[in-house]
Amino acid sequence: MTNPLLAEWNTPFRIAPFDAIKDEDFAPAFTAALEEAEAEITAIAENPAPPTFANTIEALEASGAALDKVLGVFFTLAGADSNPARQALQRDFAPKLAAHSSWVTGNKALFHRIEALWRDRDALDLTAEQARVLMLTHRAFRRAGAALSGAEEEEMRAIMARLAELGTAFTQNLLADEAAWHMELAENDLDGLPDFVIDAARAAGAEKGLDGPAITLSRSLIVPFLQFSPRRDLRERAFAAWAARGAGGGDTDNRAIAAETLKLRHERAQLLGYDSFASFKLETEMAGTPEAVRDLLMRVWTPARARAEADAQILTRMMRADGVNGALEPWDWRYYAEKRRQAEHDFDEGAVKPYLQLDRMIEAAFACAQRLFGLEFRALDAPLYHPDCRAWEVTRGGEHVAVFIGDYFARPSKRSGAWCSAMRGQAKFPRVQGPVVINVCNFARGEPALLSYDDARTLFHEFGHALHQMLSDVTYESVSGTSVARDFVELPSQLFEHWLEVPEVLAEFARHAETGAPMPRALLDKVLGAATYDMGFQTVEYIASALVDLDFHDGAPPADPMARQAEVLAELGMPHAIAMRHATPHFAHVFSGDGYSSGYYSYMWSEVMDADAFASFEEAGGAFDPERAAALERHILSRGGSEEAEALYRAFRGRMPGPEALLEGRGLAG
Template sequence: MYAGQSAAGLPGLEPTNPFAAPAWDTPHGLPPFERIRPEHYLPAFEAALAAHEAEIAAIAGDAAQPSFANTVGAMERAGQPLDRVASVFFNLTGSHTDPELQAIERTMAPRLARHGSAIYLNPALWARISAVDPASEALSEEEHRVLDRYRTRFRRAGADLGPDAKARVAEIAARMAELGTQFSQNLLADESGFELPLDGEEDLAGLPPFLRAAAASAAAERGGRHAHVVTLSRSLIEPFLVFSTRRDLRERAYEAWTRRGELGGETDNRAIIAEIVALRAERARLLGFESFAHFKLDDTMAGSPDAAMELLRDVWAPARQRAGAERERLQALIQEEGGNFALQAHDWRHYAEKLRRAEHDLDESEVKPYLPLEGIIAAAFDTASRLFGLRFEELPDVPRYHPDVRAWRVANADGSEVGLFLGDYFARPSKRSGAWMSAFRSQERLNGTVTPIIVNVMNFARAPAGEATLLSFDDARTLFHEFGHALHGLLSDVTYPLLSGTAVAGDFVELPSQLYEHWLEQPEVLREHARHHRTGEPMPEALLERLLAARTFNQGFATVEYAASAIVDMTLHLSAAGEDGLDVPAFEADALRRIAMPSEIGMRHRSPHFAHIFSGDGYAAGYYSYLWSEVLDADAFDAFREAGDIFHPEVAARLRRFVYGAGNLRDPRAAYTGFRGRLPSIDPLLRKRGLAA
């Protein structure tokens, strides 16, 4: 959710309900988390829905001639209390949920979907929006954009359909909300319910001290029944697959990781996926599209599934070729060690790490002491300061939804407030897996000067009390990635809420995040911030050089596991297979067979746990967007290289104006061209991944 703009209250609620207040008397208007209890949400949702319905009815029934102000502007001002309730609630259902919140989520998800459908399928409202005449009103550029986006949204929601089709589209939306919620809750149950006990030195074989400490911390958090456990947090299970010399335990851990969502019983997601795919295909046909993929990509930079698939194919061939060469080297290493077995998916990371040590003299356990969490947070902040003049002041005494959450006031160089940034960095059973950015309040100026409250949520494995949490280089990259999203929300500089922050095309939204990753890999940044967690000494120059020299190591594997997920996603949504009953594993296996997927590499996200595409529509038929945005980010960083300064002030100013601060003010192609002066080519991406010939 990227809502939460207002401080409007909700009449009719009990005064003790925090959502009844017209404004929160908290520092910076943060939600009063400590005062909000589960029983407050349903009454607040009910009151907020009723208030919004009344506002929409008034707009639709206005007797005055439709104008931008009394129709589109009025809609932008409407629903603020609902935004506020929903932004708090849905942030918590992802980052700190419990059975009470999950029950409320199952109730409210279809209710909210039906509410949205009632708005977008309201014929009187659509007639007024259609009747707004921009030429006669001399609308500003931003107002033109808002009007255009409203018209596009209404059409894509079914505003032009007949009554029967509208009713069916609304039914589909409500059912999809139910299914997406159940998918997410099933996945969280499988993730939080698994632990691999490591009892005794034999089970810990090969694990370096930092990983033993993280496994001990995870065990303590889960009740202390075992001295060490491996959970399905990526920051714990991936290093276990890298370092454990127990092949049998690696296999067990990998199977649990890849079979989330298809374990049978109540948490199995396969039937949910089949129904979701069928409903998406039906909705797309009702709206006049050949498939859900055609519907989804019609409003993106790519424009069509063919364009997205062409990019994936362009990358797939060199990636698969390189992965084949990587596989041969790993198999040779197994044989050199006397192993009498063929490389399997649960072996790849383990032997890739050994090969990296051999080829680059680089050991992840040697690197991690120089990447403490505090140092990488400081590096992300310092980069933002040098690019955009931002200042960060940590706030120790503000409301927070969990003791782990930290808060910073973000200001411009002149001291003016930009917004608040929250960081929630550690894995816990109440948090879904992955890493993401969200907002408790989004920037806008329509309802006064509204500054954003942005949150980054991670799942790093926590070190024991008193010890520094050490990150892998991939973990550090994840932190920079999500902070790039955070800056997209923080630096937003728009008037209308609809255009704020990350509310951009799905294959443009990853540009600010992926571009920000580039600064982590710059020697200038690492020399300053990659410091030993105990001594404070900078990373030795020789180690730094080896780390950067190994950036494209194993990129065949990394590209194949990602691209396979993107291809399966697109193939699934180009198909209507779900209508006849979709066998998810069989469909997946067939799609992978057709692209000759190496058997030794698993998809980064298998369908039964692919939350990106089944917890909601956000990345459905859109997982390709990471690669599409990578074409942009690789080319965009070249602008700084060409200027001869990775913090070049003029380039950074253009970047802030046209990308980080622009929200959805412009079509994404126009936004990128405004920054770069032209559209990008694929060549910088292939060089970045080491896939160029």
């Protein structure tokens, strides 16, 4: 029988036939597709004709289609619905893929063809996008070590293979720790918890096969438990487990993996002639240098830390009033911050959640996309990889644009966090193809599923990434969608979050799960008014992680990352009661791969732009101003990485912004 991964997919819009794919199909499909990709590369490199853009760069763009197809399915499953067989396959595939990548960039005949085109680029009569693709291809080969030879080339190859193994192990260890831990709750342990937390705990317990409720390490469950549980002993237990992920000793401990990863990244950078991995990594980002990153982070850190320290004094007094002595601890902060929010703002998240139904928030995101960009969404009946998933066809003016898949609920087989990926990117070469885009989240289950305001913001954030993929309109897939600088990729996602805060959006879609009544105006005002509440805490926990990430990669690697993490936090004057958002052993952004290594700052770099970009709507005709929406699509969402990020933003806004709008938006100005 034909392997379904390698066959033509006669499904709606060529979505992967998940119902026909078995785990045992992946290894033979991977092997066959890898061999095909290598044959295609060899044919390009050994072409006797002189190099042209068509026979070299476009040929590279068209190569590896079967491999991309297999891996698009596999990595979707490995992240969102893992199992032991898939984890074993991932461990097997990672070094082979790294070796393949090193083999491609180490192919001297191929690199010489690219070099020749780069030297003669001014005489090639290329379009702007073609010139960009040539530059990016040439740069990628040089940064991968294509100009190395001999022992240095072999060393680079070994480093990349080992880094792939380490990233896979880090991810799987973290998933194992998160899946293994739970805390069973007796009925009296539920006292003081709002109904939505109790319902989510009962659902989590049932999923674990328990008779009663349980707290797991899903962020959508553990964070509200820390917010609302009056039981300090249980909060401490839960927080300790949350903080200890990847650092519990034994086979799933990530600390040695982090140390070896940092060492190898530094060696990689030095082989390429850079002083540090941060200098190497940031060269191609908007920020450009570690110094520029540190300058932005510290400009925000100072007012944020001052706000957090002032808040800590207030929370400590509240704790004393409860008869609790000793220091305010990280497992206390969210609980007393929530009590303070209820007291000062008359704001109760438990009263808000019934108005934030998952289905209505999906409808809200779709409605905003329709008003801004004319997109329409129609439920699609197609085979998907898990019963939780649902799919929509995205059209505009009756024309197909994309397929969008949503996978929203937490489960043990899914890694933590939220993300957007494309199983297939938009392109017009070598054939026209619409993207297949997936949003994956980890929301708590319920009947109906209710979101916190932070959950709803996450949904809008990931959908902003999806819009970047869906509205892409370029020729070559290598520059489509989110294929942009790391510190630019978060602009569309963080910008789209602002539409959740538009009063008319909440007025229409924030309706009570039982009565269908709209959110009362007084409650809506409280939701919007509390948007910057506890921003000192949120900013400090984020910037601390970003600065530790930068420090790890800016200079010689630390022999003991945990010791260096403690030193960095001490140098910053990290408030005692606030923990890093992502401590080293579970810092998946940085250690599951090098996508966000030296780059966790990028959320804040993009936030400088998103605050300024949304202000341009407000300065015009409002949140749904058609001219601003058209400019956003024309200059940013449709362009992918076909031009430098700064040029795209300047075309949209006319200038680059400073951090003032960010500080204002976070309530930290003045």
